[in-house]
Amino acid sequence: LNPIRQVLFRGHRSRQDSFNESVKPVYLGLTDLLLKQAETIQDEEARKRKLIEARDTMEMLKTAELEDFFADECVTAMKGQKTTLERTPPQTAVLYPIMLPDYLALLLILPDGIKYVRVPVPWEKIRDTVTEYRKLLQNRANNRFLYKSQQLSEWIIRPLEAELAAQKIHTLLVAPDGPLRLIPFSTLHDGEHFLIEKYAVGTIPAISLTNLEPFDKENFNILIGGLSEGRQGFSPLPSVKAELRDIRKIMDAKVVIQDKDYTIDNLTHEFKSDAYSILHIATHGVFGGTPDQSFLLAYEEKLTMDRLENLISLSKFREKKVELLTLSACQTALGNERAALGLAGVAVKAGVKGVIATLWFVDDEATSVAIREFYRQLRKPGLSKAQAMQNVQKKLISQRRYWHPLYWGPFLVIGNWL
Structure with missing residues (x-):
């Protein structure tokens, strides 16, 4: 699909949702198959390769989604060198929460490689929770957002906490998909603290579309x-x-x-x-x-x-x-x-x-x-942009x-x- 997708849409987009109805399910279906195959593989290296393949399929989907949104096949093609990342920099993790029909897949890229956790929550339940949570976040009259916040944290963050702690992660980057783009992950609450109080949090459209050169603090205008x-x-x-x-x-x-x-x-x-x-x-x-x-x-x-x-x-x-x-x-x-x-x-x-x-x-x-x-x-x-914003939000x-x-x-x- 990926080589012919640009030809399918070039210069012709009949309906706003045709991509979500016809193209996106193919990428998600392939990701689902690759993850299920990975679950059956005993050899650790072979399993990791299969998980990277699933991650790369989601990367292709995210690129395709942006090209479709901006109705421009060149929007991602001319932005410089593509980034690939099989291991993250020290104390940094990249999270792909992937909403599939019957479960939530959590792919976590860490300094020592890739980890996968399957959470048995169906797509519709996450979508409904996220939609309600976003509304509650924008209502300052009460703190009813906390229940939904803790529910989402239980599904998305808690299964990964031991791994994040073991590797002393201080920066968590999220490549959200679907309805999960509607909410700021920094606001997820574990019952005691907001996520931003524990990690600097960043959002990436896809790692392949993210420039990893550090910001020059000495020479700027x-x-x-x-x-x-x-x-x-x-x-x-x-x-x-x-x-x-x-x-x-x-x-x-x-x-x-x-x-x-x-x-x-x-x-x-x-x-x-x-x-x-x-x-x-x-x-x-x-x-x-x-x-x-x-x-x-x-x-x-x-x-x-x-x-x-x-x-x-x-x-x-x-x-x-x-x-x-x-x-x-x-x-x-x-x-x-x-x-x-x-x-x-x-x-x-x-x-x-x-x-x-x-x-x-x-x-x-x-x-x-x-x-x-x-x-x-x-x-x-010594402070990254994500850490600078973390300090702002904590303040x-x-x-x-x-x-x-x-x-x-x-x-x-x-x-x-x-």
């Missing part, structure tokens, strides 16, 4: 843009002015494009004039079920995903490329898996190594507090006002976490 005024039917973001001012100071930024100056033309001019390694955008961002419904608000226009890709591609042939894109006020449609897929794939589409973004729109003040603190943490030597959890995951949960480190 940041372009800051934002919109505090209410425009095009969107509400004002009053905290943005102070956010941009403080980030300029923390990151020693030379250029800030704000409010009426925050236009696509001015952003383009800046990218043509100078080389930037960080782009920070503080404005309403919407991720809908299609690329056409996904955009970042500018003063007069909307910055679509295609326009964002074109903007960032201006740095493609420079020595200094855009490494980090921060979107500090974006949201995905509640319960829309394709919207969450689009957000997860924004780093790949935009051609940047990593993205900081939010799954839902947070209290304006809490967002500004979190983003300021993220950059302060990022400047510290918010420690304050009674912001303890509820509504405030800190939606912040995601997507793609490169280093």
